């Protein structure tokens with residue numbers, strides 16, 4: 411490995427650690443100029459001011475006229491009113507008490523037996539946090555197994571239902587949706603309900619809602635008399651909801667020390683609320699994003715945790731960054747098309763996949779290595795004299811970092827002592843705060859997601875038109891082409907062809923294939 415003294419000096423200059431919470435950040439392999447701190451000083455100052463206002467309950471999401479309160483979830487003393495603090499505390503207590511009662515067999519399945527499994531129905535922020543927690547910090551043998559319906563893919567759901575099998579009789583389902591109107595989650599809920607019914611199990615005695623009070627889902631849960639309901643607030647965004655009931659109930663059911671998880675995030679908040687910029691890990695992260703991407707997201711963030719348990723962290727961060735920062739307009743209404751693309755998986759596995767391109771190919775990224783100091787909980791053994799598997803993992807991380815640096819490829823290294831509830835809370839907290847800071851640096855609203863609505867609307871139109879296509883299919887004769895179907899309905903022929911093809915592939919229509927899509931003919935069945 412090549413280490414020059416200038417690297418060593420730069421490392422010492424740009425290595426920041428918080429020993430009291432077992433965390434460090436090393437930005438020495440990022441190619442920023444020292445002048446960055448001065449040139450960005452006014453924006454940095456504004457970011458601190460904005461964060462202070464946000465934490466104090468300002469309307470930090472101007473488009474939707476909402477407060478942004480995810481930082482209060484791990485320190486309810488910050489909540490702007492006593493009522494909100496009481497609500498946060500009461501909800502946390504209620505979710506933990508619910509899980510404890512399930513574990514103790516005080517809340518039982520309809521057949522009088524203890525619940526053995528959890529099925530979570532949710533999507534986006536209503537699934538990614540619980541999935542990350544389940545992967546990273548549940549005990550190796552958790553008190554309850556967990557599955558997810560996080561899509562409207564019927565085949566995916568069928569496979570999970572088949573895996574659960576007769577254990578559906580002792581499965582507790584959590585339907586999680588902040589808005590309570592997300593179609594994928596509605597479908598998942600109905601699919602879950604059908605799976606229970608197919609085995610003669612009373613769904614209502616097995617299902618819990620986590621949703622906004624008064625939402626469509628909330629009303630449905632009340633009408634059906636579901637086992638329990640927990641609130642989700644409009645001042646918590648889906649992608650920052652893992653520390654609300656969305657995440658805490660699933661984590662507690664899985665045997666996670668939820669209070670430690672919150673404490674980790676609160677500790678990172680505390681460090682990055684008061685420290686000066688050069689020691690402020692969240693601000694340093696935001697500044698590195700800024701310098702690497704020239705304030706325009708010109709470089710992707712490749713997240714490389716060298717730890718299997720953190721394999722979902724890149725997926726989690728993908729939503730956190732890309733939904734928060736991927737914006738067409740800035741806060742002044744100018745078209746800016748901002749964002750930072752995020753991907754990654756885990757090391758050293760990815761060294762045998764795309765790291766080749768990272769070192770030698772297009773230089774359009776910066777890497778974030780996540781290094782975990784402690785190799786394993788068990789004693790382990792040497793795979794060859796003097797070396798363990800953990801030594802190799804560390805060697806591969808350091809080696810890849812050096813190999814990238816030697817070719818002018820930038821990287822940040824974050825280090826935690828081990829993966830546990832506290833350290834995962836720290837990491838989540840760190841990135842949430844970095845997103846808040848970076849949003850100020852680039853002047854965007856990080857807390858709305860107007861772009862997602864366009865796809866939802868187009869899907870709704872597509873489904874409506876597909877119903878019209880189905881009704882328009884001729885029952886007899888040679889069938890109709892896409893053009894013949896589309897014309898009278900006033901819809902696009904390409905859409906009509908896709909709709910009819912989908913109906914035919916699923917037994918709702920008959921297709922007579924021609925030589926080209928335009929020659930294909932469709933009939934009702």
Ligand SMILES: O=P(O)(O)OC[C@H]1O[C@](O)(CO)[C@@H](O)[C@@H]1O
Pocket residue numbers: 533534535536586587588589590591592595647648649733859862
């Ligand atoms: O919790 P909900 O309201 O079902 O939303 C799920 C996800 O959908 C989104 O609103 C995007 O459509 C995400 O922001 C959110 O996490």
